Amino acid sequence: xxxxxxxxxxxxxxxxxTPTSQRVKAIDVAPVWxxxxxxxxxxxRGQKQFVGFYDAQRRxxxxxxxxxxxxxxxxxxxxxxxxxxxxxxxxxxxxxxxLHVVGNMHAPLVxxxxxxxxxxxxxxRVPAMxxxxxxxxxxxxxxxxxxxxxxFAYRDGHSGDGNDIYNVYDRATRTWSRLLDEPLTDGRGxxxxxxxxxxxxxxGWFHLCGVWRDSPGCQSNHDLSYARSKDLRxxxxxxxxxxxxxxxxDNIDVVDxxxxxxxxxxxxxxxxxxxxxxxxxxxxKFDPAGKTQAYNARLEDGKWKIxxxxxxxxxxxxxxxxxxxxxxxxxxxxxxAKPGTLTQxxxxxxxxxxxxxxxxxATLKPIATSKPAPSHPPELDRVESKFAGMExxxxxxxxxxxxxxxxxxxxxxxxxxxxxxxxxxxxPEPTMLRLYQFTTDG
Numbered sequence: 001x002x003x004x005x006x007x008x009x010x011x012x013x014x015x016x017x018t019p020t021s022q023r024v025k026a027i028d029v030a031p032v033w034x035x036x037x038x039x040x041x042x043x044x045r046g047q048k049q050f051v052g053f054y055d056a057q058r059r060x061x062x063x064x065x066x067x068x069x070x071x072x073x074x075x076x077x078x079x080x081x082x083x084x085x086x087x088x089x090x091x092x093x094x095x096x097x098x099l100h101v102v103g104n105m106h107a108p109l110v111x112x113x114x115x116x117x118x119x120x121x122x123x124x125r126v127p128a129m130x131x132x133x134x135x136x137x138x139x140x141x142x143x144x145x146x147x148x149x150x151x152f153a154y155r156d157g158h159s160g161d162g163n164d165i166y167n168v169y170d171r172a173t174r175t176w177s178r179l180l181d182e183p184l185t186d187g188r189g190x191x192x193x194x195x196x197x198x199x200x201x202x203x204g205w206f207h208l209c210g211v212w213r214d215s216p217g218c219q220s221n222h223d224l225s226y227a228r229s230k231d232l233r234x235x236x237x238x239x240x241x242x243x244x245x246x247x248x249x250d251n252i253d254v255v256d257x258x259x260x261x262x263x264x265x266x267x268x269x270x271x272x273x274x275x276x277x278x279x280x281x282x283x284x285k286f287d288p289a290g291k292t293q294a295y296n297a298r299l300e301d302g303k304w305k306i307x308x309x310x311x312x313x314x315x316x317x318x319x320x321x322x323x324x325x326x327x328x329x330x331x332x333x334x335x336x337a338k339p340g341t342l343t344q345x346x347x348x349x350x351x352x353x354x355x356x357x358x359x360x361x362a363t364l365k366p367i368a369t370s371k372p373a374p375s376h377p378p379e380l381d382r383v384e385s386k387f388a389g390m391e392x393x394x395x396x397x398x399x400x401x402x403x404x405x406x407x408x409x410x411x412x413x414x415x416x417x418x419x420x421x422x423x424x425x426x427x428p429e430p431t432m433l434r435l436y437q438f439t440t441d442g
Contacts, residue, residue, distance in 0.1 A: 021440070021441045022377075022438060022439070022440050022441075023438075023439045023440075023441070024376070024377060024380075024436060024437070024438055024439075025436070025437040025439070026434050026435065026436050026437075027065075027070045027434065027435045027437075028432055028433075028434055028435075029051055029053070029063055029072060029410075029432075029433040029434060029435055030053070030055060030056075030061070030063065030072070030074065030432075030433055031055070031056040031430035031431065031432055031433070032053050032054060032055060032056060032412050032430055032431060032432075032433045033054045033055065033056060033057075033058045033081070033414075033430060034385070034387075034390070034412070034413055034414040034415065034427075034428045034429070034430055034431045035083075035414065035415060035423055035427040035428065036083055036085055036414060036415055036416075036417065036418055036423065037085050037391070037393055037414045037415070037416065037417055038054060038081055038084075038085055038087055038088055038089075039088035039089065039395060040052060040053040040054075040088075040089060040393075040395045040410055040412070040433070041053075041088075041089045041090055041091045041103075041395065041398065042395050042396065042397045042398065042399075042408060042409070042410050042435075043091045043092070043093070043397070043398050043399045044067075044397050044399030044400060044401050044402075044408060045093055045097070045118065045399050046118075046402070047066055047067050047068070047402070048064060048065070048066060048067065048118055049064065049065050049066075049067060049399075049408070049435075050062060050063065050064050050091060050099065050120065051063040051064075051072075051410060051433070051435070052089035052090075052091050052101060052103065053089070053410075053412075053433055054080075054081045054089075055076070055430075056430035057080070058080045058081050058082075059076050059077065059079070059080050060076075060077040060079045060080065060081070060089065060101075060103055060104055060110075061074055061075065061076050061077065062074070062075045062077065062091075062099075062101060062112075062120045062123060063075075063120075064118075064120045067402070073120065073121070074120075075120040075121055075123050077101070077112055077123065077125070078125060079103075079104045079110050080104070081104050082422075083418070083420055083421060083422045083423070084106050084323075084420045085323040085417050085418075085420055086106050086138060086139075086323060086420065087103060087104045087105060087106055088103060089101065089102075089103035089104070090102050090103060090140055090141055090142060091142075091398070092142035092150075092398070094150050094169060094171055095148075095150065095171055096117060096171055097117035097118050098113055098114045098115070098117055098174075099113065099114045099118070099120065099123065100112075100113050100142065100152075101113070101123065102140040102142075102152070103140070105137045105138060105140055105154075106138050106158075107135075107136070107137070108134060108135050108136075108137065109127075109128065109129065109134040109135075109137045109154075110137075111125070111126045111127075111129065112124060112125050112126065113126050113174075129152065129167050129176040130167060130176055130177060130178060133156040133163075133165055134156075136156055136157050136158060136162075137154045137155070137156065138154065138155045138157075138158070138162070139154060139155045140152065140153070140154045141153050141154070143198070145168070145179075145231070145232050146200075146206070146230065146231050146232065149168050149169070149179075150168070150169040150171070151166060151167065151168050151169070151179060151232070152166070152167045152168075152169070152176065153165065153166045153167075153184075155192065156183070157187075157192055158192070158216070159192060159213055159215065159216040159321065160187075160190075160191060160192060160213055160214055160215040160216055160220070161187060161189055161190070161191070161192055162187060162192035162193075163183035163184075163185055163186050163187065163192070163193075163246065164183055164184040164185040164193060164195065165178075165183055165184070166178070166179040166180055166184055166232070167179060179232065179233070180233060180245060182245055182246050183245075183246045184235075184245065184246060184247060185246055185247045185248070186246035186247070186248050187212065187248075187249075188248065190214065191212045191213055191214045191249065192212070192213055193210055193211075193212055193213075193225075193247070194210045194211050194212070194213055194221070194266030194267070194269075195208050195209060195210030195225075196208070196209055196210055196269055196270060196271060197209065197210075197271060198229065198232060199271055201271070201273055201277070201279065202273055202277045203273075203277045203279075204230070205228045205229065205230060206228060206229045206230070206232055207226070207227075207228050207271050207279060208226065208227045208228065208229075208235075209224070209225065209226045209255070209269050209270075209271050209281045210224075210225060210266065210269050211223060211224055211225065211258075211264055211265070211266050211269060211283075212225065212249045213266060214260055216320075216321035216322075217319055217320055217321055218265055218266065218318055218319060218320065218321070218324060219260070219261050219318060219319035219320075220260045220261070221258075221260070221264050221265050221266055222257075222258055222259050222260040222261075222262060222264065223249055223254050223256075223257055223258060224254070224255045224256040224257075224258055224264060224269060224281065224283055224297070225247075225249065225252045225253060225254050225255060226238060226252070226253045226255050226279075226281060226304075227243055227247055227252055227253060228279075235247065237252075237253035238253050238279070238299050238302060238303075238304065239253075239302040239303070240302070241253075255281055255297045255304045255306075256283070256285070256295070256297060256304075256306055258283075258285045262285050262286055263284060263285040263286035263292050263315075263316070264283055264284065264285045265284075265318060265326075267326070268283060268284060268326065268328070268329060268330055269281060269282065269283045270282040270283075270330055270331060270332040270333075271332055272331075272332030272333030272334055272344070273333070273334070273335070274298065274333065274335060274342055274361055275335040275336075275339070275342070275361060278298055278299050278300065279298070279299045280296050280297065280298045280299075280332075280333040280342075280364075281296070281297045281298075282294065282295070282296050282330045282331070282332060282333060282344065283295055283297070283330065284310075284316075284328060284330060286315065287308065290315055291312060291313060291314060291315050292312060292314060292315050292316040292328060293308050293309070293310045293311070293312060294308075294309045294310040294312075294328075294330055294346060295307065295308055295309060296309050296333060296344075296359075296364045298364065307363065307364035307365070309344070309357070309359070309364055309365065309366065310346075310366075312348065312350075312351060314348075314350050314351070316328055320419070321419070322417075322418075322419030322420040322421065323417040323418075323419060323420050324417065324419065325416065325417060326347075327348070327349040327350070328346070328347065328348050328349070329346060329347045330344070330345075330346050331344055331345030331346060332344070333359065333364075336358060336359070336361075340360070340361050340362070341358050341359065341360065341361060341367070342358075342359040342360075342361050342364070343356060343357065343358055343359065344356070344357045344359055345357075345372060354371065354372050355369050355370065355371060355372070356369070356370050356371070356372050357369055358370070375438075376409070376436065376438060380392075380411065380436070383413055384413065384431070385413050385428060385429070385431055387415075387428035387429070389415050389416060390413045390414065390415060390428060390431075391413065391414060391415070391416055392411065392412075392413055393410075393411065393412050393413065393414055394409055394410065394411055395409065395410040396409055397409065403439070405439055405440045405441070406437060406438065406439045406440075407437075407438050408435060408436065408437055408438070409435075409436050409438070410433060410434070410435060410436075411433075411434045411436055412431050412432065412433045412434065413428075413431040414428075414431070415427075415428060
């Protein structure tokens, strides 16, 4: 495999007549498992870079390099992935530069932490965080609180029956404890919440939105819901009404009471803001004619107003358990380049793939549709493997590169999702995990 590639491209700048050039550098990392997709992790920290992936033998592996070197060091961890595409890897640093790694979880907690800052050879398995409700962990993520608290969140349970748990880290004792005395959400054994966030908005609030799901079947999602908080401990509705924890479907702020089977799905609810910093929640559901449409709900004067944004003549009939291909995706609404406009990305398998709407800020209706600007040369999306059915995967950088005009991404190839079920052999040969450095001049 090639070790170093330089590609020089001239790209026309959309907002300037001055051309810009993008330099692309590629560094091979290691061969990786390619029988099914699982999200990998990339994290830049100062002068060092860290990757988390499943190697050719499916073992969770952490790699590290100095930014001025193409040589990687590796640490193979004591866990191996099966066939579940939910079992992604996530990594984060605490304030002492200790690396925390969690992944391969649709089961008990799988957690590693360094004892020597920035040195992956010191990664050790930590058998428990708090020691309770850690036997059925899914959807792990690290985040920072309002006072920069280092927080770990996960779901305790499974589809149709689960609660969201939040832990907070004590750097002095290197121990975890509960951020909240009880779960943030509670499905009461009847359902579970699939929420996006909490994310901190331009208004200083932490925002949370999502749906509730009654069973492993993804068609059973319902009730688009919302809550906000200043400190992640005390929550309220959009109109300021305090919420008692845990959040439940019968006490939370229900933005749109979409019924089970109504065309809404977890993973496709997004939080955005308009130019006035008003919250906008993006989602899709069936319209009165039974077609799948994109909707945007905006908080206006303490009340939610729902706008239909798309006008598609297509019904996405999803259902069943396991990871599925999303025929439609929606991005968060953002302020546009021109006053009175907003932008929103989307993709639709039947309507031209990826696109960008320019929205009228008043009506949230598209006034123009365009293709997104390419983030990398199109040839990098061409499959190199000769095995039938392979697809290109990308993972972005969760860290902050030192140079503002530089960004990093990981690229590898796998077969498509398979509802988290094993595939019969033959399986594709491992593909090369490659790090790309994109540098823009001009």
